[in-house]
Amino acid sequence: MAKQFMNFNGQIVPSDQEVLSVNNRGFRYGDGLFESMRYMNGAIKFPELHIDRVLKGMKVLKLDNSLQIDSWFLREKVEELARRNKTGPDARVKLTIFRDSEGLYTPSSNKIAYVLESQLLSESQYTLNQKGLIIDVFDELTKPVNILANLKTCNSLVYVLAGVYKNQHALDEVMILNQHGFLCESISSNVFVVYDRKLYTPALNEGCIGGVMRQVIMRLAKENGIELIEAQVNPDILNEADEVFITNATKGIQWVMGYNNKRYFNEVGKFLSEKLNQL
Structure with missing residues (x-):
């Protein structure tokens, strides 16, 4: 595989180069946020929605936008x-922003x-999984509902566990x-449930991530x-x-097949996945 690169503060460096010290606040305190995106057919999908969430998160974390991060910067x-990475037209992209200062x-x-990273993907569209997912409910640790809950911050221990x-x-x-x-979300995605011919998803005030793909799927449903609801x-x-x-920004829609002894259909999810690829 060809050597891969990342963008660290505007400089293209090898992706395996060490660029962070142990004093980094993202490492020490989770003092930062990140955004995962899909680069498809040579362009970022839904860039305005992504950058809007980044800027809202930076405002909540009281981070200065001294680098003028906006949709133009992102593209x-x-x-x-x-x-530089010769990823072709399709890749998974991750932007991590952290507070770069001293102090405890x-x-x-x-x-x-x-830090901006990219990873090659082979699919040129959102691909619905052929085999449905088997899931369970994780109840050993719950997610707090507060001003940080809708953000993708570097403090991710709930998801790790x-x-x-x-x-x-x-x-x-x-x-x-x-x-x-x-119900809040899954490890890396927002959750949708079809019941009695209605589509339900946890509201933002329930503490779920304000996902970009969540917004897109809600719009397509309407x-x-x-x-x-x-x-x-x-x-x-x-x-x-x-x-x-x-749903998430890189995979689109992934359908669930089973929970305990319950088995699910895949009609609305498949329909919305087709509509998503038509955008």
Whole structure:
């Protein structure tokens, strides 16, 4: 495989080069955020939605936008890195932004630094999984509902431990609950449930990530006459639902086949996946 590169603060360097020290605040305190995106057919998908979430997150974390991060910045840097990595027209892209300053818990400044990475993908469209996922509910640790809950921050221990649980139980994915015991999201995706001909997804005030693909799927559902309800979702609905699927920006829609002894259909998820690829 050809040598791969990353963009560290505007400089293209080998992806295996050490660029962070142990004093890095992202490493020490999880003091940063990240954004995962899909580069498809030579362009970032939904760049305005991605950069809007990045800027909202930076505002919440009180990070200075001294590098003028915007949609133009995103397109330019991603295209530059794709050319250098010779990824072709399709790749997974990750932008990580962290507070670049000295200090312990209290930072000496709010200036930022960033790392942009890309990974080659072979698919030129969103591909619905042929085999449905087998899931369970992770209840050993719940997700707090607060001002940080909708952001993709570098503090990700809930997801890490959920991933450990997934591996220990030989699952494809697990559902994460919020602090009140209601359905929140999965390890890396938002959750949608089809029940009684309606499409449900946890509301943002339930603590789920404000996913870009979540926004896109909600829009597609409304445009195609599917009744969509953002709500407080009891995990017991997984025992009664007709369908369950999860969404994220890099994979699109992934459908769930089973939970415990329950087996699901895959009609609405397949329909919306087709509509997504038509965009």
